[in-house]
Amino acid sequence: MTTSQTTVVVTGLGATTPLGGDWPSTWSALLAGKSGVRTLDWDDLDKLPVRFAATLAVDPSEVMPKQQLRKLDRNQAIALIAAREAWADAGFAPPAPKKGRPAEPAEGDTVDGDRLGVVVSSGIGGLHTALNSHDVNRERGWQRVSPFTVPMLMPNGAAGHVGIEFGAMAGSHALVSACASSAEAVGYGIDMIRAGRADVVICGGTEACIHPLQLASFGSMRALSTRNDEPERASRPYDKNRDGFVLGEGAAVMILESEEHARARGANVYGIAAGCGYSGDAFDIVQPEPTGAGQSKAMRRAIQNAGLEPSDIVHINAHATSTPLGDVAELNSIKAALGPEASAKVNITGTKSMTGHLLGGAGALESVITLMALKERLVPPTINLEDVDDEVDLDIVRGEPRPLPPGPLAALNNSFGFGGHNVSVVLKTA
Known part of the structure; x- marks a missing residue:
């Protein structure tokens, strides 16, 4: 049984961000000092106060099948992308297929599902789904609204999908605290292991809400930079000429593990949470x-x-x-x-x-x-x-x-x- 004195280590990393479609490319871009901010390619862009954002470097449609994407909000899709990368990076075997299909032999370590937890947070959840589905209902009628709408828009949807895919039965959680949401997810993941509820926790955060409504709302608050002529230079912490933040999207996931569990399977350890x-x-x-x-x-x-x-x-x-x-x-x-x-x-x-x-x-x-x-x-x-x-x-x-x-x-x-x-x-x- 683990206790509050248990050392919690990080054994896997995954991300998809404005700087790269995975963690290694994101890290390389960070060290190179690259900007992931770019002008948006939207119709009627001139009607918005802000015309740029930090959009994903690799769109989910490039790495996930269309059939699966139809049932996922964008924030859920990228959470799964990051979680899959982190899971593989930690040296775990791919999850078994669902719905009774036999699993193909796969290399990697396994973990008892009753000792595996998930904490994946989103501050806003499925904004695109909520707004697009409202438009479909208004313009085309309720019969054309997807039956997946509610699961796609709920803020715990990403945590749910990650938990289902990897068979996490120790608990699946989605803490919502605005821009502190996924930092709180990391803390909760640490606590799950220290409390003895899990040996391994998939934890992280996701957000994908670059939408005209967000730009209009944050713009109305005067919270966003309006440096439309040079967006790559718009986010400038500590500079005298900073004028607001830049809206971004992306997901990042860490595999947390008790040190005892990680040592027993000979896992690579990045550091200590x-x-x-x-x-x-x-x-x-x-x-x-x-x-x-x-x-x-x-x-x-x-x-x-x-x-x-x-x-x-x-x-x-x-x-x-x-x-x-x-x-x-x-x-x-x-x-x-x-x-x-x-x-x-x-x-x-x-x-x-x-x-x-x-x-x-x-x-x-x-x-x-x-x-x-x-x-x-x-x-x-x-x-x-x-x-x-x-x-x-x-x-x-x-x-x-x-x-x-x-x-x-x-x-x-x-x-x-x-x-x-x-x-x-x-x-x-x-």
């Missing part, structure tokens, strides 16, 4: 609490949950959305959480400058990025940072990747969401 911290601002549905106290609490609680001290943190993948107020507020929270001496030594990066903001999928992707930065001892840069804001007084990695020192390393990934949800994840070298 060491802990997670949470807090609620209890302030406003959109605006963060102005002192940053909630964000600081989440970071401190994460460090404590991991059994570390603030001085152990060498790197932070910041929430850093490229909004005028949010970026500097988070830096102030970091200083309050770590203290002046520790925060002055931390390497901070804002990878949303390249991926855009994946909303509910951001925390999982950035946790994967943070883990790989520790394993490779190389922090991806913040791009488009040309004129550093006068209020930025911490060390931002910019221009080129930054090497990390030898020895044991620990890092934070921060995710903050509408509603006052604050989540910090701690990753460590193995």
